[in-house]
């Protein structure tokens with residue numbers, strides 16, 4: 001519970017200062033200016049009062065109870081101040097001061113010291129090196145922050161590690177004329193984390209949507225769990241800047257190397273059902289739509305416009321955002337024809353034309369609200385000097401109040417003119433999200449629709465248990481390798497594990513001699529492939545360790561002889577004889593372990609596609625069936641899977657099943673550091689693994705006892 005932090009009934013300011021513009025003065029000014037309803041206790045060893053409020057030399061001298069304390073004194077005094085907070089029974093502190101972990105060893109020691117004291121007393125610590133919090137609740141008005149934007153009450157709560165970005169978002173919302181519910185910028189986040197704040201706001205009924213800015217999450221697992229839970233209740237809009245350490249992880253397999261290019265936080269957002277943004281301005285503008293509009297039931301937009309060009313731009317942007325601007329139904333078109341001016345266009349976009357009155361706009365809005373082929377409404381409203389723009393705005397507001405379908409408005413005007421400023425005010429007060437240009441408005445509606453898709457997708461259903469999983473057998477194979485200290489498994493062990501999870505493998509045998517190879521080839525049936533099998537060889541074909549399409553015994557024998565010669569320096573040399581499966585589409589399915597989150601699973605097009613284009617997608621395990629299908633769609637060249645230029649497509653179901661089986665395998669076997677199936681040979685009717693690689697952690701590290 002973070003009530004003491006976000007709903008403090010009284011606040012002490014340790015380091016309150018009489019010096020104007022110092023933080024210890026600004027914070028008190030802000031509390032006063034914003035109209036804080038609780039008691040303020042400036043703590044200052046010498047001043048009798050600060051900003052007209054009676055000051056106390058120390059916390060012990062304060063007569064009343066204190067919920068929250070700001071600490072604004074030099075870092076070396078903070079541990080002692082924390083002790084005094086504990087003695088006074090304070091429940092939360094905001095440490096605005098810097099000079100801790102971010103400053104190196106000495107600072108880190110101070111941070112540890114005050115944290116230990118806080119823990120002893122059960123004090124929650126916000127910061128250090130941070131701005132603070134704001135609660136706009138009219139009954140509280142807690143502005144525990146030194147920033148300069150004074151938001152009005154609203155329904156969006158904002159959290160940002162970075163104070164600079166937090167202030168930017170807060171100002172952005174204010175510029176758009178939208179209110180805010182709560183705000184938090186927690187700097188070093190040594191105790192109260194973003195996850196804690198999300199969790200708290202998840203329970204706050206007046207927070208209708210949450211905006212989050214972060215530069216990566218340190219408590220990935222907790223964050224994912226909390227975000228998943230909160231995202232089922234309210235929209236979470238988030239932006240993450242900066243990349244992860246993943247790339248630094250030395251990795252020899254494709255999956256490991258390619259995971260570096262993927263952003264793990266993006267995967268967490270996706271898994272949790274968080275709507276992610278690349279642009280902070282776009283996120284803030286979208287938040288405005290989320291604050292007042294319902295979520296569209298589908299992707300179909302009806303456009304009402306009183307000007308031509310902007311509707312064309314809007315249509316382009318809407319379509320690029322995955323929306324659709326369909327032709328309206330016959331009855332709707334007929335109704336519009338009757339209600340609108342003769343010059344009006346009535347199919348969609350509905351161009352009511354510049355001379356349209358409020359009544360014309362209203363008629364168009366009513367038709368689109370009734371039209372079952374439309375899920376949301378986009379309005380282009382330019383303010384012609386010759387029309388009653390106030391009347392138009394009032395009609396839009398009236399329809400908006402019904403809350404039936406989401407409306408966004410591109411309101412193009414000159415706000416310097418009083419008359420048009422008034423029109424804008426009618427829209428704003430009526431809760432119509434207004435934007436200054438068609439692209440911004442279209443992208444905001446695009447975000448609403450994207451969120452609708454995210455919600456409908458579900459996506460967090462548990463992974464399905466698949467038939468034919470023999471985890472005991474797979475564990476036994478792993479246990480044997482760990483016992484012998486081997487971390488890169490042999491081909492035979494890799495395929496045995498695949499088969500234990502029902503992954504189809506091209507028929508294979510492992511042999512040591514040419515004679516056995518011929519016997520194996522005969523049992524498998526020609527043509528076959530011969531591959532070298534050694535722990536020390538990663539990319540077999542690069543070293544001449546793969547020969548395909550061997551059609552008879554003589555060819556098998558001579559291939560084995562040649563390879564034996566070529567690889568004679570490798571100990572424990574064996575060979576894999578495998579069924580040759582020509583003319584398949586080569587795909588790659590792989591996985592790499594993350595310290596906190598389990599495994600990242602990768603899917604992509606194999607062969608040159610993975611080498612040159614890095615055309616791969618990642619998702620966090622466990623993978624659901626929906627997600628497996630999405631992975632196939634998300635690769636850039638997914639059209640290749642459907643077949644191109646007379647080449648047959650692949651059986652997607654079979655490929656998705658391999659992804660799901662790999663996901664199941666990974667859940668059972670957390671000690672797998674990296675694995676890939678490269679390639680999966682996919683055909684019009686089936687798919688097989690023809691090459692596999694598994695690297696496990698040495699014994700004693702992870703997943704030892706089942």
Ligand code: ADP
Nearest residue numbers: 529538539540541546579580581678679690691
């Ligand atoms: P590596 O990746 O270690 O070089 P692979 O076993 O993946 O070795 O073989 C290299 C390439 O040979 C594959 O990408 C594929 O094009 C081809 N190949 C391997 N095995 C088969 C097979 N059973 N059927 C058809 N082609 C194969």
Ligand code: MG
Nearest residue numbers: 678679691692
């Ligand atoms: Mg390979």
